[in-house]
Amino acid sequence: MNNVLLAATAIADTIANMFRGMGDVMRGWMLAIPMSVAKGIFIVYFLLLIYWIIKLPENEVTLALESGKTIHLRPYALFSLTTLVVIYLIL
Amino acid sequence: MTFQIKQYHPDDHDSIYDICLKTGNSGKGAEHMHDDPMILGHIYAGPYINLEPESAFILHNEGHPCGYIIGAVDTQSFFNKVKSNWLMSSVDSALNSGATIWTKDVYQKFVKPDASPEHLLVVGRWITTAMLGIAIFFAQFATRFESIYDLSQTILSLFQGPSLAIIVLGMLWKRATGKTALISLISGVIFAGTLMWVNSNASVPLFQVSEPFLYVAWWSFVLSVVIVVVVSLMTPPEPESKLKGLVYRYE
Numbered sequence: 252m253n254n255v256l257l258a259a260t261a262i263a264d265t266i267a268n269m270f271r272g273m274g275d276v277m278r279g280w281m282l283a284i285p286m287s288v289a290k291g292i293f294i295v296y297f298l299l300l301i302y303w304i305i306k307l308p309e310n311e312v313t314l315a316l317e318s319g320k321t322i323h324l325r326p327y328a329l330f331s332l333t334t335l336v337v338i339y340l341i342l
Numbered sequence: 343m344t345f346q347i348k349q350y351h352p353d354d355h356d357s358i359y360d361i362c363l364k365t366g367n368s369g370k371g372a373e374h375m376h377d378d379p380m381i382l383g384h385i386y387a388g389p390y391i392n393l394e395p396e397s398a399f400i401l402h403n404e405g406h407p408c409g410y411i412i413g414a415v416d417t418q419s420f421f422n423k424v425k426s427n428w429l430m431s432s433v434d435s436a437l438n439s440g441a442t443i444w445t446k447d448v449y450q451k452f453v454k455p456d457a458s459p460e461h462l463l464v465v466g467r468w469i470t471t472a473m474l475g476i477a478i479f480f481a482q483f484a485t486r487f488e489s490i491y492d493l494s495q496t497i498l499s500l501f502q503g504p505s506l507a508i509i510v511l512g513m514l515w516k517r518a519t520g521k522t523a524l525i526s527l528i529s530g531v532i533f534a535g536t537l538m539w540v541n542s543n544a545s546v547p548l549f550q551v552s553e554p555f556l557y558v559a560w561w562s563f564v565l566s567v568v569i570v571v572v573v574s575l576m577t578p579p580e581p582e583s584k585l586k587g588l589v590y591r592y593e
Binding site: 259264274 | 536539540542544545548550
């Protein structure tokens with residue numbers, strides 16, 4: 252049983268070491284980005300989505316139900332995304 | 343009005359479930375909150391009236407049931423009974439539904455379409471046994487997690503990355519093919535499982551956070567995207583008729 256555990260650890264270590272160096276380099280890059288920039292990128296992503304939704308043609312943001320009722324999806328999407336932006340600006 | 347308290351009798355079963363539903367919303371009716379009218383009674387009243395009927399009483403108003411009181415004489419023994427009898431019936435239902443899905447939707451559809459009902463019944467029993475065995479096997483790993491939340495997130499993270507990659511590329515890129523999606527899904531799940539295994543078995547964990555499920559999901563997503571792109575470009579494209587209306591802005 253001990254041999255099995257030792258072999259498992261050896262295999263896991265080998266695989267981990269393959270990724271570890273590359274992972275450390277990437278972690279270094281990520282840590283070099285200031286938190287304010289990271290937060291900005293995150294918010295810009297949602298702003299781009301908002302822009303995209305505003306620009307979508309009307310037929311792609313309406314849903315016609317069998318009952319004849321039409322649901323306009325754009326306001327809901329904009330409200331959700333705007334809420335996210337506000338939340339991340341506050342936090 | 344003439345009130346009378348009577349000992350619970352099995353004939354009162356439906357009345358108790360009905361009262362439970364009519365008072366299940368903080369004393370108000372909960373009929374509008376549940377698709378299944380039996381569910382509240384099944385959860386809150388059923389265990390008591392079935393497992394400890396001697397401590398269940400029903401209030402009658404001029405012969406009509408209008409209220410009930412239920413309880414357990416010994417909480418510990420009642421809890422054990424609930425665990426072994428009542429919850430087991432729920433586990434039993436889950437196993438039955440799981441076995442039915444695998445038997446009808448997988449075995450009969452892909453393995454033996456002309457199977458007789460008797461044959462499917464036997465297969466269903468074997469699948470139930472196998473599912474129970476798998477559940478018992480995985481239970482030992484469940485105890486390693488601090489909470490059920492950690493466990494569910496870890497299991498979900500195995501599938502989240504590859505599934506998202508397939509859905510996003512399938513919706514946005516007309517060149518993505520069906521076979522590639524399957525290859526990507528299987529590879530992504532295996533890769534995510536390998537990362538999890540390596541992280542928990544290596545001398546020094548691969549990730550520097552205690553619950554790395556988001557990292558696992560991310561890297562399996564990246565790998566799945568790469569596989570979908572590379573393999574799709576190496577395989578023949580799907581026919582246009584199959585894609586129109588499904589891929590974004592491809593009419």
